Amino acid sequence: MEEKEESVGLSGTCEEDGDDEFKWWEKENNDDSVKWVTLRHNGVMFPPEYEPLPSHVRLYYDGKAVELPPEAEEVAGFFAALLESDHAKNPVFQRNFFNDFLEVLKRYGGAKNGVEVSSFDKCDFSKMFEYLQLQREQRKQLSPQEKKQLKLEKDQLEEPFKYCYLDGRKEQVGNFRIEPPDLFRGRGAHPKTGKLKRRVYPEDVVLNMDKDAAIPDPPAGHKWGEIRHDNTVQWLCMWRENISNSFKYVRLAANSSQKGMSDFKKFEKARELKKYIDIIRSDYRRSLKSKVMLERQIAVATYLIDVFALRAGGEKSEDEADTVGCCSLRYEHVTLKPPFTVIFDFLGKDSIRYYQEVEVDKQVFKNLTIFKRPPKQPGHQLFDRLDPSILNKHLQNYMPGLTAKVFRTYNASKTMQDQLDLIPNEGSVTEKIVRYNAANRAVAILCNHQRTLGRGHAASMQKANEKLEEYQWQKIRYKKAILQLDESELKKNPKYFKEIKDLTKEEQMAIHKRVIEREREKYKRKFTRENEKRKFDKEELLTDSQLKSWLDDVDELEKQYAQELETDEIVLKPTLLNVEKLKAQVEKLEQRIATSSIQLKDKEDNSTVALSTSKISYIDPRLSVVFCKKYNVPLEKIFTKALREKFKWAIESADENWRF
DNA sequence: AAACAGACTTAGAACGATTATT
DNA sequence: AATAATCGTTCTAAGTCTGTTT
Numbered sequence: 001m002e003e004k005e006e007s008v009g010l011s012g013t014c015e016e017d018g019d020d021e022f023k024w025w026e027k028e029n030n031d032d033s034v035k036w037v038t039l040r041h042n043g044v045m046f047p048p049e050y051e052p053l054p055s056h057v058r059l060y061y062d063g064k065a066v067e068l069p070p071e072a073e074e075v076a077g078f079f080a081a082l083l084e085s086d087h088a089k090n091p092v093f094q095r096n097f098f099n100d101f102l103e104v105l106k107r108y109g110g111a112k113n114g115v116e117v118s119s120f121d122k123c124d125f126s127k128m129f130e131y132l133q134l135q136r137e138q139r140k141q142l143s144p145q146e147k148k149q150l151k152l153e154k155d156q157l158e159e160p161f162k163y164c165y166l167d168g169r170k171e172q173v174g175n176f177r178i179e180p181p182d183l184f185r186g187r188g189a190h191p192k193t194g195k196l197k198r199r200v201y202p203e204d205v206v207l208n209m210d211k212d213a214a215i216p217d218p219p220a221g222h223k224w225g226e227i228r229h230d231n232t233v234q235w236l237c238m239w240r241e242n243i244s245n246s247f248k249y250v251r252l253a254a255n256s257s258q259k260g261m262s263d264f265k266k267f268e269k270a271r272e273l274k275k276y277i278d279i280i281r282s283d284y285r286r287s288l289k290s291k292v293m294l295e296r297q298i299a300v301a302t303y304l305i306d307v308f309a310l311r312a313g314g315e316k317s318e319d320e321a322d323t324v325g326c327c328s329l330r331y332e333h334v335t336l337k338p339p340f341t342v343i344f345d346f347l348g349k350d351s352i353r354y355y356q357e358v359e360v361d362k363q364v365f366k367n368l369t370i371f372k373r374p375p376k377q378p379g380h381q382l383f384d385r386l387d388p389s390i391l392n393k394h395l396q397n398y399m400p401g402l403t404a405k406v407f408r409t410y411n412a413s414k415t416m417q418d419q420l421d422l423i424p425n426e427g428s429v430t431e432k433i434v435r436y437n438a439a440n441r442a443v444a445i446l447c448n449h450q451r452t453l454g455r456g457h458a459a460s461m462q463k464a465n466e467k468l469e470e471y472q473w474q475k476i477r478y479k480k481a482i483l484q485l486d487e488s489e490l491k492k493n494p495k496y497f498k499e500i501k502d503l504t505k506e507e508q509m510a511i512h513k514r515v516i517e518r519e520r521e522k523y524k525r526k527f528t529r530e531n532e533k534r535k536f537d538k539e540e541l542l543t544d545s546q547l548k549s550w551l552d553d554v555d556e557l558e559k560q561y562a563q564e565l566e567t568d569e570i571v572l573k574p575t576l577l578n579v580e581k582l583k584a585q586v587e588k589l590e591q592r593i594a595t596s597s598i599q600l601k602d603k604e605d606n607s608t609v610a611l612s613t614s615k616i617s618y619i620d621p622r623l624s625v626v627f628c629k630k631y632n633v634p635l636e637k638i639f640t641k642a643l644r645e646k647f648k649w650a651i652e653s654a655d656e657n658w659r660f
Numbered sequence: 661a662a663a664c665a666g667a668c669t670t671a672g673a674a675c676g677a678t679t680a681t682t
Numbered sequence: 683a684a685t686a687a688t689c690g691t692t693c694t695a696a697g698t699c700t701g702t703t704t
Contacts, residue, residue, distance in 0.1 A: 349697055
């Protein structure tokens with residue numbers, strides 16, 4: 001304990017922790033080649049060692065239990081844990097996993113009981129899977145106190161790594177944990193998906209800190225790979241991963257001054273583009289007709305990046321998923337439909353599909369036709385003279401630091417501002433938030449930010465739809481009942497009763513069935529639950545005849561509905577046999593139908609759009625701050641706690657008149 | 661100018677916590 | 683009170699872009 005204190009305590013010199021905050025946004029700072037003067041931290045947290053499974057939990061091969069060496073068992077366990085996921089069904093994932101698994105198995109001497117494992121199809125991971133599931137269940141079942149205790153222990157273990165001292169200021173570290181070994185979960189059709197991501201040891205890790213900083217002790221029996229003192233970079237720790245041989249970094253958290261400054265600079269750069277956008281646009285429109293092919297390609301690419309918010313699109317290697325951006329678009333990704341319609345259909349970042357049928361500028365259409373002319377064919381680059389570095393160099397002629405991605409930030413924030421400007425300053429806070437989210441959604445759609453539908457999405461959609469249908473049915477029943485009570489109502493307002501014929505017999509029957517079934521379930525559940533409770537309280541149990549009497553009531557209701565269907569005579573509780581009361585009920589139902597269908601539509605519209613990425617990375621947070629101030633919406637309705645910390649600079653610096 | 665290494669931002673999935681619903 | 687739906691956070695993969703080397 002004391003030791004930890006000491007090494008971080010060497011923060012030394014400067015300010016106290018806590019109150020006097022560093023308001024970097026109030027200071028002028030243009031040079032960011034040097035990121036810090038002093039940097040001190042306690043290194044990184046390593047994942048726990050592997051704990052072998054109990055001996056009765058085994059991989060089965062061709063029906064026989066396999067005694068795996070722990071190193072191989074760990075890898076098999078990674079697969080077993082994913083057994084019910086899509087990964088485990090992916091043949092590439094299976095093959096990559098199995099190759100690496102066999103290699104580990106061989107390296108550690110094969111199965112201890114001599115079982116020769118060679119075919120994936122003969123492996124049965126289900127026992128391992130069940131055990132892992134059970135453990136998860138048990139963890140969930142723990143009492144609140146036990147959970148609290150575990151959390152406390154976890155926090156204590158993490159404490160030394162959560163913070164660092166940067167120029168004497170205490171700042172939060174982002175990902176202070178070394179990534180644990182696992183199977184690589186590449187997105188889309190990644191050729192390496194399923195490969196073993198190996199365990200990282202201190203020997204693999206480079207620490208970055210100032211020269212006078214105390215070097216934290218590596219875990220017992222280990223040494224650090226290297227200690228570096230590079231103050232031109234932001235990272236605290238780094239290691240090389242074995243899947244694509246690139247680096248992983250430990251850096252500061254999103255709420256740190258460093259990240260905040262970068263963020264601020266990003267948005268200021270995007271705002272700077274305002275000054276140049278008109279000339280850039282008129283230039284690329286002119287260059288669409290240039291005699292030089294390269295210039296035409298630059299013009300079309302800039303147009304696509306500006307108008308459709310495409311990414312730059314760098315070249316990718318053979319052993320990554322085949323995804324593209326603007327410069328790497330190929331022949332088959334663009335379909336031309338005269339006179340001006342273009343269909344884009346390709347996989348972008350994270351293998352998210354970009355599909356848009358759009359009208360484009362006449363000359364853009366012409367140029368795309370030229371770019372696709374024979375001998376070009378599927379597989380060929382559309383922009384064969386172009387790559388992001390050429391494009392970015394061209395953009396930098398207009399504005400220092402301008403690159404393709406700045407257009408995404410610029411257009412996203414511009415769109416948000418324009419959308420927010422359209423919102424009338426009226427109505428409830430909830431209504432204003434709905435409007436804000438609609439503006440946010442416009443940005444997310446521009447950037448093609450998607451999310452895959454959750455597991456239960458289709459089901460919950462259907463449920464909501466059925467509910468709506470049932471409201472409608474109930475409403476019609478009440479209207480019919482009104483006419484039974486007083487036929488003259490029909491003449492008074494024929495329109496009001498028009499919808500009583502809207503549901504067919506079949507539809508009504510289906511609704512009856514659902515309503516009845518739900519009632520039955522309700523009573524059955526009520527019965528079991530009540531008895532469990534009574535058993536616990538040592539009270540007398542409800543008898544089966546009690547349940548039966550409830551269910552008989554439901555049967556009765558079922559008969560009644562069937563009867564209604566036959567005779568078209570509605571039977572209602574005596575208390576409801578009153579025209580005014582029924583009309584009030586109808587009114588209530590109409591309200592419910594209105595709100596439910598709006599919610600339903602909202603849910604549907606939102607189901608495949610992810611709002612968070614644009615909120616976190618593209619929309620200048622000052623826009624949201626200004627919106628909240630002007631429209632009197634509490635900021636915490638728009639920004640979560642984490643986002644309020646990340647955007648502290650924006651919250652404290654934007655006044656009501658701020659414009660992007 | 662191409663290829664590569666390095667360092668940073670942006671991205672959706674997974675998971676855990678919280679809130680709404682029954 | 684249990685269960686389902688939603689929200690918020692964590693995790694790490696997958697981009698962009700710069701600078702260096704050949």
